[in-house]
Amino acid sequence: MKQLTSTEWIAHFLASDPPRSKSLVVTIFGDTVAPHGGTVWLGSLIELAAPFGVNDRLLRTSVFRLAQEGWLVANRDRRRSSYSILAQALPRFERANRRIYAPLEINWDGNWTLVMAAGAAVDAPVRAALRKELLWEGYAQFSPGVFGHPAADSAVLAELLARTGARQQVFACSAAALPEVGARALPELVAEGWDLSDVSAAYEQFIAQFSPLLALQGDAVLEPQQAFVIRTLLIHAYRRVQLHDPMLPVELLPEPWPGARAYELARTLYRSVQAASEQHVMAVMRREDALAPDADAAFYQRFGGLE
Template structure:
């Protein structure tokens, strides 16, 4: 099926790839709630999730589980409940946002960050947890007990080690190649350490899914879809949320290597530009919907903060 309007595109996407409710709530909190103070009444959250086919029961179950997992915290005011991003989880939301919305300008200075655990220094459960977290952060296991990344975020690494209880159990250092010493080429190391084929394919799939939507929106941008029907604020919000939900899923598997070490051409660059174009096209109308929903329960709900308008290099 080739959708002929943005409304048809939304319906087709939700029918073929309905988002999981808990993961969708994380996307909504990261993309839409965090810029407005990080707190939302449950009724408003239910209203925002409804167009995605997430009913009241599923939504309540999702936020309850996210609270149990340390992402959200619940508060009550008489008969109403609200949910907020837990302070301890805020750093993880902020780090994810930097990855999603920041321009692809990671340059390489020739150094590597190495994380090394001596044999027997870690218990088996801690070693498994640390390996999982480092791989999610984009590190590759270069040798038994040795993980490396050529563009490490030191603050993110410190937070990761603290979360795993491994700050004083591992060695962390910076390394670079010795000049005038023969060694294997860097492309070989990258190819052996990081299998980029799945990430590349995921970016290509993202482009194939969302490029037609950009074409549908282009003629009238914020006012209407190409079939002439008005693009409502709610539809703009749904598009923005599905966009970030899909893009985030690919980004979380991207090791975020410096551009000098990536294959050329790299589909991640095209995916970013597509995401940026779509986000800019719908963000103003989407924000109108978010504010309208929030202020139905809270007349003092704040406008989006300044950091929101710096996403994707600056929102028009």
């Protein structure tokens, strides 16, 4: 089978699995704009999105909707507009970044975080919002109003409870098994709480889509724009899978777990394209703003460290 060049691979990917414009803008803000101060001129954003087939009209509609939804804020300077990550949305971007760029391996200390939101004390709108957010964070609902996770981040939980208005209406605690009392096998409990089949299949699909980039022929040096497109498609696809991963400890995952291979692939490819892609980002951003900042120090800590 003929090995695709980077140009052919990009064209095939965009034809077969084109990203939705609004979701792509979120990826560009999280992966590209955030490390450069969190603000970008609309003209630069239009230019960054153009190689993905997102035209001016679609781009403007997407940022308008994201501003309405509380992700972005628009800024006016005479006849020009820029968009920034809204301060209230920063924790969500930062939380997503920690999940995307940090190693997947989490070891279990035997404790569970439990959130109890049962009974009439929890208002119905709060209960609905809380359930949605907890499930998005990877918690399982073991019974009505009782959620649990074996590797929860307490700071993330505190922020989630405050954001949903549930802090005064629920009880959260850390709990450990009583070995001499409860005897149900953990694999059964995990299988009941989390259906990992879709996440596993999505990781395998990600690996199949992006593995060909490891062996590109005739592309000793990628053009900066091509590197940016590959980097963005990589993170867009990986984010789409990884943010549905409940992030269970390795001791509770089935073996072999494809998430570990997907992370290694994402890390290898990201490291290989990030330098050239940053050349494109800076060229585009500085056409609109000569003082656009370089990527911050946190950017170079992604995936265990970038050159």
